[in-house]
Amino acid sequence: MNNIIIYGSIYGTTKTYAEELARETKISAIPFKTIDDISNYDTIIYLGALYAGGVLGLAKTFKKLKDIKDKKIIIATVGLADPKDKTNITNIRNSLKVQLSKEIFENAKLFHLRGGIDYGKLNFAHKTMMTLLYQKTKRMKEENMTPEDKAIIATYNKQVNFVDLNKLNDIIKEIEVEN
Numbered sequence: 151m152n153n154i155i156i157y158g159s160i161y162g163t164t165k166t167y168a169e170e171l172a173r174e175t176k177i178s179a180i181p182f183k184t185i186d187d188i189s190n191y192d193t194i195i196y197l198g199a200l201y202a203g204g205v206l207g208l209a210k211t212f213k214k215l216k217d218i219k220d221k222k223i224i225i226a227t228v229g230l231a232d233p234k235d236k237t238n239i240t241n242i243r244n245s246l247k248v249q250l251s252k253e254i255f256e257n258a259k260l261f262h263l264r265g266g267i268d269y270g271k272l273n274f275a276h277k278t279m280m281t282l283l284y285q286k287t288k289r290m291k292e293e294n295m296t297p298e299d300k301a302i303i304a305t306y307n308k309q310v311n312f313v314d315l316n317k318l319n320d321i322i323k324e325i326e327v328e329n
């Protein structure tokens with residue numbers, strides 16, 4: 151079996167998950183920017199950070215994959231929004247639908263992990279984006295806020311880390327399932 155873990159990460163939380171998954175499964179983990187063709191792999195595990203609803207590197211990585219017959223595709227998102235909340239999951243999945251072909255979206259096993267944010271480390275563009283988002287969200291009536299909106303307000307300008315490596319266990323089980 152030819153398996154691979156690919157990840158899209160800017161500030162390292164997704165990379166932490168990918169590297170731990172690699173350690174536990176003995177499957178190599180590489181950043182999405184270093185891979186062009188994924189068609190030779192039987193199992194493709196993609197871990198990507200959520201940025202403004204999109205999953206970093208996901209569309210680019212899967213764009214060239216045309217034939218997914220006999221392949222196992224596992225996609226895990228890493229974001230600030232709490233994946234225990236159903237609304238968050240629905241939003242993430244709606245956005246995944248747009249970034250993937252219908253066939254890949256329907257066949258991929260999806261997982262949602264929680265990352266973190268350290269405002270002290272954000273680059274200028276990201277800090278500006280988050281400030282604008284925070285200001286817009288703060289103007290909303292509380293009863294209209296989604297859990298994601300509340301998370302933006304609660305974590306603004308802070309350093310928070312929700313990385314929980316135990317949450318990789320479900321993904322490991324899925325990798326072990328025979329196709």
Ligand SMILES: Cc1cc2nc3c(=O)[nH]c(=O)nc-3n(C[C@H](O)[C@H](O)[C@H](O)COP(=O)(O)O)c2cc1C
Binds near residue numbers: 162203264277
């Ligand atoms: C500009 C910006 C946009 C973000 N957009 C989202 C988002 O749409 N949904 C979400 O759950 N988290 C969002 N986040 C939080 C990141 O997904 C979170 O910090 C994640 O852990 C980053 O992964 P990385 O450390 O691997 O880059 C955003 C963070 C930044 C800085």
